[in-house]
Amino acid sequence: xxxxGNNGEDFIAPIRRLLIGLLVLVLAAIFVVWRxxxxxxxxxxxxxxxxxxxxxxxxxxxxxxxxxxxxxFQSYQRIHEQNRDLRRELQQMRAWREAALQLEQENxxxxxxxxxxxxxxxxxxxxxxxxxxxxxxxxxxxxxxGARDGIVDGWPVMDGIGLVGRISGVxxxxxxxxxxxxxxxxxxxxxxxxxxxxxxxGDNTIYPPIDFLEDPDVVRPGDRVVSSGDGGxxxxxxxxxxxxxxxxxxxxxxxxADYERLEFLRVLRSPPTEQISDPGxxxxxxxxxxxxxPFGPDLPVEGTDG
Amino acid sequence: MAEAASARIWSKRAMFGxxxxxxxFLQLLPLNTVPKLWAMPDFxxxxxxxxxxxxxxxxxxxxxxxVFLMADLxxxxxxGLMTATVVLASEAVRARAMGLRxxxxxxxxxxxxxxIAGITVGNRLVLALVMTPQAPLGLTLIQMVxxxxxxxxxxxxxxxVFGVSRPAPGEVNALGQKL
Numbered sequence: 001x002x003x004x005g006n007n008g009e010d011f012i013a014p015i016r017r018l019l020i021g022l023l024v025l026v027l028a029a030i031f032v033v034w035r036x037x038x039x040x041x042x043x044x045x046x047x048x049x050x051x052x053x054x055x056x057x058x059x060x061x062x063x064x065x066x067x068x069x070x071x072x073f074q075s076y077q078r079i080h081e082q083n084r085d086l087r088r089e090l091q092q093m094r095a096w097r098e099a100a101l102q103l104e105q106e107n108x109x110x111x112x113x114x115x116x117x118x119x120x121x122x123x124x125x126x127x128x129x130x131x132x133x134x135x136x137x138x139x140x141x142x143x144x145x146g147a148r149d150g151i152v153d154g155w156p157v158m159d160g161i162g163l164v165g166r167i168s169g170v171x172x173x174x175x176x177x178x179x180x181x182x183x184x185x186x187x188x189x190x191x192x193x194x195x196x197x198x199x200x201x202g203d204n205t206i207y208p209p210i211d212f213l214e215d216p217d218v219v220r221p222g223d224r225v226v227s228s229g230d231g232g233x234x235x236x237x238x239x240x241x242x243x244x245x246x247x248x249x250x251x252x253x254x255x256x257a258d259y260e261r262l263e264f265l266r267v268l269r270s271p272p273t274e275q276i277s278d279p280g281x282x283x284x285x286x287x288x289x290x291x292x293x294p295f296g297p298d299l300p301v302e303g304t305d306g
Numbered sequence: 307m308a309e310a311a312s313a314r315i316w317s318k319r320a321m322f323g324x325x326x327x328x329x330x331f332l333q334l335l336p337l338n339t340v341p342k343l344w345a346m347p348d349f350x351x352x353x354x355x356x357x358x359x360x361x362x363x364x365x366x367x368x369x370x371x372x373v374f375l376m377a378d379l380x381x382x383x384x385x386g387l388m389t390a391t392v393v394l395a396s397e398a399v400r401a402r403a404m405g406l407r408x409x410x411x412x413x414x415x416x417x418x419x420x421x422i423a424g425i426t427v428g429n430r431l432v433l434a435l436v437m438t439p440q441a442p443l444g445l446t447l448i449q450m451v452x453x454x455x456x457x458x459x460x461x462x463x464x465x466x467v468f469g470v471s472r473p474a475p476g477e478v479n480a481l482g483q484k485l
Contacts, residue, residue: 023371024393030375030386035436041385048379056331064335134333134381136345136449137441141336181341184439204341204442262339 042169050171053131053142060130068261122235124158124266125149130174139182139204140165141262146173154233156268162239162256163187163227164265177265180208180240180255188230189240189253194218197228200240200253207244207252221245225253235270318364321468322357326350326373330380345449347456350377351425354396355418356460361470362400370396384438391428395421407472411458419454426450 034041053060075082127143145151147170155167157177165185169176178185185202189210198213213219223243229236241255329349350373357365374389399406399421406414426446433440440446464470 020367020393020397023367024390027371027375027386027390027393031384031390031432034385035438045379045382045385048376052376052380053334056334059331060335064337067335067337129336129339131334132336132339134330135383136342136445138382139339139341140382141339179339183441204445205343206340259340260338262336 046169046171046174046176049142049176050146050174054144054173057130057144122268122270124268125151126264126266127175128264129262137183137204139179139185139202140168141177141179141265143175143177143265143267144173145267146171146175148172150269151175151267155270156227156234156238158238158266158268159257159262159264160266161258162241163234164257164259164262166234167267175267179259181206181259186211187240188228188233189225190228190236191219191243192224192226194223197230200225206259207246207254209246210243210251210253213251216251219243219251221251235268238268315363318361318470319366319369322353322365322369323373325353325468326377329353330377334380345445345452347452348449349456349460350374351392351422352453352456352460353464354392355399355421355457356464357470358396358399359403359406359414359418360461360464360472362403364470365396367393367397367400384433387429387432388425391425391432394428395425398424411461415454415457418457422450422453 030041125145127145127149129141130144131142133140143151143157151167151170153167153170157164157166163180165177165179165182166187167175168178180187180200180202181204182202183204185200185208187200188197189200190197191210191213194215196214196219199211200208201211202208210219210225221242221244225240225243227234227236227238227240239256241253241257244252244254246252333349354365354370354373358370371389371393374392375385377383378385378388399417402417406417426449430440430443430446
């Protein structure tokens with residue numbers, strides 16, 4: 001290694017400086033390429049992660065397991081008060097269970113009466129979390145399922161209860177999930193029971209704020225937040241969480257998914273939602289290329305030009 | 307003698323690689339997926355800075371570039387930018403490493419702190435220039451300060467555990483030249 005010492009190696013210094021300039025130029029070029037052609041570079045990144053991270057998995061899984069066990073062990077210290085709390089909660093849960101059972105029966109009856117068809121195409125692939133983003137500025141996790149399991153960009157990801165995020169970046173064996181808490185995550189949601197539509201915008205905190213809410217007055221803390229089918233992005237009615245009022249008086253969402261421990265995640269196979277693309281043919285005269293009118297009165301063709 | 311010394315320096319370089327790999331590995335562990343209010347220090351950066359300021363011959367600049375480019379890719383950072391700034395800053399520190407050897411620890415710490423601050427500011431400036439969405443400013447500043455504060459701890463760690471400290475007077479390198 002060259003040094004700027006006094007030991008007769010001074011002739012190396014300029015060459016070295018040149019080479020380092022070159023190195024920095026190459027790195028800057030990589031950055032510029034990423035900025036210009038982000039998708040290609042991100043594909044390259046996901047290919048790199050796809051080869052590197054699974055090969056570390058044999059070591060990662062046990063270390064993660066050990067650390068989690070240690071955390072569990074620490075929680076033994078508070079076991080007595082936890083036990084008491086749990087008993088009390090269990091009591092409440094029993095009451096809720098009764099209520100839920102009754103509601104379930106009622107719901108089933110009503111669904112039957114209305115002949116409602118729930119979306120049968122919603123199946124899922126379950127993956128294990130291999131790694132997180134490794135940086136405090138990005139909230140994402142890496143799953144051990146990828147393109148070979150049929151994962152597609154944009155599919156929603158849930159844990160057992162609520163929405164966790166969505167797929168963004170698929171490798172052959174791995175795929176990345178952008179969590180709802182990430183600063184770049186934007187999800188269309190509906191707030192029940194008022195039916196207000198809004199956007200859930202991640203801001204790197206555990207309680208993401210609700211944006212673009214039309215009428216905040218009808219939304220109250222405790223309201224359920226579910227995904228909406230707006231924009232064909234997500235299947236509707238996936239549970240996201242509950243509305244909560246943040247310290248800064250903003251409406252935020254307490255996420256239903258357990259972000260403390262993301263371990264097994266479900267990737268929902270969401271089929272592309274059908275778009276209604278043709279205009280109502282009863283009223284608007286159809287374009288000339290079309291031939292048959294399925295039903296409705298025949299309109300005079302001359303009328304279209306006027 | 308020369309071969310033994312050369313083997314020693316390469317083993318030290320390999321050790322830096324292993325440490326860097328270990329840090330990346332630990333940071334990737336999915337232990338906590340809840341966003342935190344504060345940021346951990348950037349251990350990869352502070353380890354590199356300790357090595358560059360104390361024993362620049364143990365961390366060739368190519369090694370730094372490879373390690374940080376890999377970290378850029380794995381940690382979802384814009385690839386190349388952090389690497390380029392770290393290479394520049396580490397070169398600045400490397401050029402002063404000779405002088406730092408006889409200086410007080412305070413001066414060394416100050417120099418490295420300047421380098422780390424330069425990396426942070428440079429990164430944010432370039433990202434702002436090309437209009438890329440950025441991490442929250444507060445979090446970045448917390449990380450920068452934490453990284454600077456943790457420097458003496460890592461220096462002690464490097465000295466006690468990894469045997470990386472300023473070269474003693476009269477120490478020679480593989481070719482028998484004075485360090």
